[in-house]
Amino acid sequence: MAELSKGKQPQFGATMTARLLHPDEWEMASRSSIDSQGTFNLDEADFESQVPPTSQFGKRRLPWLSRLFSTATTGYRRLKTNSRPALAGTPRPSCTRRFCIRRCCYIHVVAGIVFALVLFTSILFPSYTHPPAHYSTLRETVLGSSYSGRGNPRGEKVFIAASLYDSGGELARGQWGEQLVDLIDLLGHDNVFLSIYENDSGDEGERALRELEKRVTCQKSIVSEKHLDPKTLPTVTIPGGSNRVKRIEYLAQVRNKALQPLTDLPNMKFDKLLYMNDILFHPIDTVQLLFSTNANADGIAQYRAACAVDFDNPFKFYDTYATRDLEGYSMGLPFYPWFTTSGKGESRRDVLAGKDAVRVRSCWGGMVAFDAKYFQSGSPPISPNPARFRSGHDLFWEASECCLIHADIQDPQTNVDEISDTGIYMNPFVRTAYNHRTLSWLGVTRRFEGLYSFLHNLGNHLVGLPWYNPRRAEVPGQNVKETVWVPNAKLDGGGSFQVVDRVAGNDGYCGRRGLQVIVEDRKPGQKGFENIPVPS
Numbered sequence: 001m002a003e004l005s006k007g008k009q010p011q012f013g014a015t016m017t018a019r020l021l022h023p024d025e026w027e028m029a030s031r032s033s034i035d036s037q038g039t040f041n042l043d044e045a046d047f048e049s050q051v052p053p054t055s056q057f058g059k060r061r062l063p064w065l066s067r068l069f070s071t072a073t074t075g076y077r078r079l080k081t082n083s084r085p086a087l088a089g090t091p092r093p094s095c096t097r098r099f100c101i102r103r104c105c106y107i108h109v110v111a112g113i114v115f116a117l118v119l120f121t122s123i124l125f126p127s128y129t130h131p132p133a134h135y136s137t138l139r140e141t142v143l144g145s146s147y148s149g150r151g152n153p154r155g156e157k158v159f160i161a162a163s164l165y166d167s168g169g170e171l172a173r174g175q176w177g178e179q180l181v182d183l184i185d186l187l188g189h190d191n192v193f194l195s196i197y198e199n200d201s202g203d204e205g206e207r208a209l210r211e212l213e214k215r216v217t218c219q220k221s222i223v224s225e226k227h228l229d230p231k232t233l234p235t236v237t238i239p240g241g242s243n244r245v246k247r248i249e250y251l252a253q254v255r256n257k258a259l260q261p262l263t264d265l266p267n268m269k270f271d272k273l274l275y276m277n278d279i280l281f282h283p284i285d286t287v288q289l290l291f292s293t294n295a296n297a298d299g300i301a302q303y304r305a306a307c308a309v310d311f312d313n314p315f316k317f318y319d320t321y322a323t324r325d326l327e328g329y330s331m332g333l334p335f336y337p338w339f340t341t342s343g344k345g346e347s348r349r350d351v352l353a354g355k356d357a358v359r360v361r362s363c364w365g366g367m368v369a370f371d372a373k374y375f376q377s378g379s380p381p382i383s384p385n386p387a388r389f390r391s392g393h394d395l396f397w398e399a400s401e402c403c404l405i406h407a408d409i410q411d412p413q414t415n416v417d418e419i420s421d422t423g424i425y426m427n428p429f430v431r432t433a434y435n436h437r438t439l440s441w442l443g444v445t446r447r448f449e450g451l452y453s454f455l456h457n458l459g460n461h462l463v464g465l466p467w468y469n470p471r472r473a474e475v476p477g478q479n480v481k482e483t484v485w486v487p488n489a490k491l492d493g494g495g496s497f498q499v500v501d502r503v504a505g506n507d508g509y510c511g512r513r514g515l516q517v518i519v520e521d522r523k524p525g526q527k528g529f530e531n532i533p534v535p536s
Helices: 061-082 095-124 133-143 175-187 202-215 247-258 260-264 283-291 346-352 401-409 436-463
Strands: 158-164 192-199 219-225 272-276 305-311 358-362 367-371 397-399 424-433 479-487 495-503 511-513 516-518 529-531
Touching: 095 436, 133 283, 158 175, 158 247, 175 192, 175 202, 175 283, 192 202, 192 247, 192 260, 202 219, 219 260, 247 260, 247 401, 247 516, 272 283, 283 305, 283 367, 283 424, 346 358, 358 401, 367 401, 397 401, 424 436
Parallel strands: 158 192, 158 272, 192 219, 305 424
Antiparallel strands: 272 367, 305 367, 358 424, 397 511, 479 495, 516 529
């Protein structure tokens, strides 16, 4: 699903679990939002260039804080050491005991205040708990009947795509498969085409997929490939002279295999394309994502793309690598309200206002609904160049394929800092998770998440998020100077970074400096990809 979780990973090595690891742990066999951070590492979190030394939000603040806390601790220790009873032999509580009692009281008071705030906010000002009226209307329709297609009032045609890695068959036989079958029933069997591509899942994974195939009554293309040979994929030459497959290239190719029926069956036309990860979700929420997001006066959803919001625990947002705010800035700390105040801070304001269509330049969230016209061609063509997943062109400049696909379906921007809308939205009413426990808690934790905004903003400034991206504000077609890696076999490092004049592309805001390649002959326990150090 989202990032790689689902494509079949080459089976180089040990068996993988159905749940994908976070991006920095991605094994070839796991493909789910691997574009996002699993553990939020401030040195890797969006993989973007660090803040320049002159930045007011640079890391220089952190040593200052360290010195402050160090000084305070030293002072306390000195005070504690010098404290002595006024009269020797007079029984009295020690300073240590008094301090512990005092500290206990403070802790109870603070805990009481926090509990009161959480309770008050949850009851009177819950976040993303009461959706717009048309959401409730559709929900009542779904719950009030049982006929196939009850969640698709206009009978829209939906292409559902997923790329999977499921070595034990837990996905196809488990909750993901059940939810998929229920979703197809809500959309209407006659309205859906399901395309699943799976690779390197082994015999058990293939058996589970075939069992799911028998349960699905809509039109479908279910492909299970024994092994996807990385040697069939495009390669790049890295310093040292070896040819390797970029991790993002692999992910893009796997995702495109699930879209193959759109090419093979050009006469089939669809209204919506839903791309899913191996996430857990509520089928009714998915219907709302498809047909309720940013609805116009006639109740018809209007978007180029609409993303859910995914979590790998009840509080932590997952897809930071694929998501960019309305001006192309990367994410803040991975908890509500997710976005920073950089630039005009429009995306953050949309979240705090509780909108169902938070304006962004890219997103993913475990599942994305697209206007299908951008992915189809035909006679006459719906789109002369149907969108497909891809990797970036530069060797040491990486961007998620799930961000690049959004760059390719939006109109070119002439002034990045003045963008008012891209037609791409994140819908925080629709939330997905990578395990059942997290999904079950999302309805609770969202109620008091509004309390986080101050701490989130403070934390972003202290850590220096979003980190600097020299290509964020580039305008497509504009002449720019960029620092790029230029291969040169005559040099010891196999090349060098040089400043070159060239025409800007449409995707600079997606990128960061770095390079990850897949490991073709993995040893047991070895990651499915490795980082190639960026030459100095």
